[in-house]
Amino acid sequence: MNVEVWLSPAAVSPAERDHAHVAVVIDVLRATTVATTALSAGAKSIQTCRTVEEALQIKQAAQGQPPLLCGERECRPIDGFDFGNSPSEYSPAGVGDRDLVMTTTNGTRAIDEASDCDVMMLACFANVSAVAQRIIADMPDDGLLRLVCAGTNGAVTAEDVLMAGALLAVCHKKLSDTTRFYDGPLNLINDSGGIALAAWQHCISHDKVVDAESLAVRLSLTQGGKNLIAAGYEGDLVDCGSIDVFDTVPTRRDGNRFVAG
Amino acid sequence: MNVEVWLSPAAVSPAERDHAHVAVVIDVLRATTVATTALSAGAKSIQTCRTVEEALQIKQAAQGQPPLLCGERECRPIDGFDFGNSPSEYSPAGVGDRDLVMTTTNGTRAIDEASDCDVMMLACFANVSAVAQRIIADMPDDGLLRLVCAGTNGAVTAEDVLMAGALLAVCHKKLSDTTRFYDGPLNLINDSGGIALAAWQHCISHDKVVDAESLAVRLSLTQGGKNLIAAGYEGDLVDCGSIDVFDTVPTRRDGNRFVAG
Structure with missing residues (x-):
């Protein structure tokens, strides 16, 4: 190949x-390590986006159980978000059977560039x-x-x-x-x-x-x-x-x- | 350092x-290998520029003995130029005591970017x-x-x-x-x-x-x-x-x- x-x-x-x-x-x-850890912990899906605003809009527009918001800016958790960007935060109890929305500084941007x-x-x-x-x-x-x-x-x-x-x-x-x-x-x-x-x-x-x-x-x-x-x-x-x-x-x-x- | x-x-x-x-x-x-070879062969100076047109203008504006034009596009010599981009072309007999003007696809661009x-x-x-x-x-x-x-x-x-x-x-x-x-x-x-x-x-x-x-x-x-x-x-x-x-x-x-x- x-x-x-x-x-x-x-x-x-x-x-x-x-x-x-x-x-x-x-x-x-840590973005792809977090995504792998979260889905391994039973999260249903992870939607990635570029901006904090976009993540908040996706949550607002969701029907049924709202998604959990995850990610970082300058390595640190984002105000009002449910999770930061440390793999250890993502447990079955926390994210099992939930939809996640993630925005990070570099990982979600690379996803867009390589689409x-x-x-x-x-x-x-x-x-x-x-x-x-x-x-x-x-x-x-x-x-x-x-x-x-x-x-x-x-x-x-x-x-x-x-x-x-x-x-x-x-x-x-x-x-x-x-x-x-x-x-x-x-x-x-x-x-x-x-x-x-x-x-x-x-x-x-x-x-x-x-x-x-x-x-x-x-x-x-x-x-x-x-x-x-x-x-x-x-x-x-x-x-x-x-x-x-x-x-x-x-x-x-x-x-x-x-x-x- | x-x-x-x-x-x-x-x-x-x-x-x-x-x-x-x-x-x-x-x-x-080959640009920096050619430049090193040419100056080692006795060339007085090498002026680099981005475009073929610029090289021709520098030659036209030169006073006294005109500079020799060197370089490549798509690896090959440029029409009307004196030398291509192979180190072996640059001998004391050919470039000794002469001023050169060089344009290449990548080398001269990198020089500008790092200026x-x-x-x-x-x-x-x-x-x-x-x-x-x-x-x-x-x-x-x-x-x-x-x-x-x-x-x-x-x-x-x-x-x-x-x-x-x-x-x-x-x-x-x-x-x-x-x-x-x-x-x-x-x-x-x-x-x-x-x-x-x-x-x-x-x-x-x-x-x-x-x-x-x-x-x-x-x-x-x-x-x-x-x-x-x-x-x-x-x-x-x-x-x-x-x-x-x-x-x-x-x-x-x-x-x-x-x-x-």
């Missing part, structure tokens, strides 16, 4: 904006193998897979690039019995794919990332990690660095409404 | 556009150690060094990212006696720096890049390398992969006029 990586929604040329069959949006710290695709999924370390499995199941041989790193306010951030590289590595492992990547089943059609893969392989071999704990340490050195620590959310790094704890793949249905896939 | 990397001029946030003390522009394939700096230098594999030496000589302890990868038509390309990583590695080696990078003399203030460094270290350890020949092979796999091969300029990859063959550092003087530094 052909694979293209966006290191951030800004870091792409017009030629890298062709229609994708599958787009996978990655905002490890030109047939299938959109949300990925994080917590569901990396499940996403790889779904990509392989859904993707025709000549289809285009696009991995979209959300980044932070337009800057490329390492936590999302590492996750894109990890997802490429897992896809390769599921499809090939060789460690050689360049002549394998994934055809990296832009250089950003190789750069993301190198970043992840470097992370494993040099930074000795082997488990959630060592990944959390590595995440603490990234731009997103530093921002979270500065805002007092260091504890979220362990949740966001937990690998393959969920089988849930948030998958877009109508509009920007995601359900467990 | 504080170091910031732009993986391409598009791949940066507004926060990454503060004034830099030194900006180093990197367009390995907010006190000192601008051009770097490539052919002068990597000389550039590192000059950065260290010029940079105050609290100064900001920015490495700018030119990329291709807005896309991030691996050849420039690898070179940025190589330059970081050489700077580190000149300033430190430890292999540990993260607590060393270079303070990487955005994540793109770590990503570039990982790409280069991966290139050395996994792709076995140790000399010009193995680097040329690696460059042939990059977006810029593929474009050059498609246009019939595969031979340039060896010249552009030659490491430390020149001590020349193209350095901006007035306007966008570069001289040997």
Whole structure:
């Protein structure tokens, strides 16, 4: 399959904006980790939107049980919202069988930027193998897979690039019995794919990332990690660095409404 | 010193556009390699500009011996220009003691985008150690060094990212006696720096890049390398992969006029 990586929604040329069959949006710290956690905790759906006003309007227009509002601005909970952006807030008791509306600084924006695709999924370390499995199941041989790193306010951030590289590595492992990547089943059609893969392989071999704990340490050195620590959310790094704890793949249905896939 | 990397001029946030003390522009394939080669061959100066029309106007307005026009569009020489964009064209007999005017698709654009700096230098594999030496000589302890990868038509390309990583590695080696990078003399203030460094270290350890020949092979796999091969300029990859063959550092003087530094 052909694979293209966006290191951030800004870091792409017009030629890298062709229609994708599958787009996978990655905002490890924390939007896509939260979405995966919330749907795993039994939330019925998560609708994403760009602004606080939009979220409030969606709630006001809802019929029946109103949706719960979730998200952050500058890492912190939004006044009047039900939940912030820490995965640990999302329990079955809190969000089970409820519809959620989420707005975050970077993740929901990346979803909009990458909207030109047939299938959109949300990925994080917590569901990396499940996403790889779904990509392989859904993707025709000549289809285009696009991995979209959300980044932070337009800057490329390492936590999302590492996750894109990890997802490429897992896809390769599921499809090939060789460690050689360049002549394998994934055809990296832009250089950003190789750069993301190198970043992840470097992370494993040099930074000795082997488990959630060592990944959390590595995440603490990234731009997103530093921002979270500065805002007092260091504890979220362990949740966001937990690998393959969920089988849930948030998958877009109508509009920007995601359900467990 | 504080170091910031732009993986391409598009791949940066507004926060990454503060004034830099030194900006180093990197367009390995081929603008900065050509500029370094031409000044090493004795050219007096190279003025860069964005358009073919601008280059022709500069020539027309010149007093005394007219400048030579150099550059490319879609990898190929420009009608009516004296030289194309292959390093091998630039010999002492051809450009010695002459002023040059250069326009290329990505390199000269990156120079404009990164213009907010006190000192601008051009770097490539052919002068990597000389550039590192000059950065260290010029940079105050609290100064900001920015490495700018030119990329291709807005896309991030691996050849420039690898070179940025190589330059970081050489700077580190000149300033430190430890292999540990993260607590060393270079303070990487955005994540793109770590990503570039990982790409280069991966290139050395996994792709076995140790000399010009193995680097040329690696460059042939990059977006810029593929474009050059498609246009019939595969031979340039060896010249552009030659490491430390020149001590020349193209350095901006007035306007966008570069001289040997």
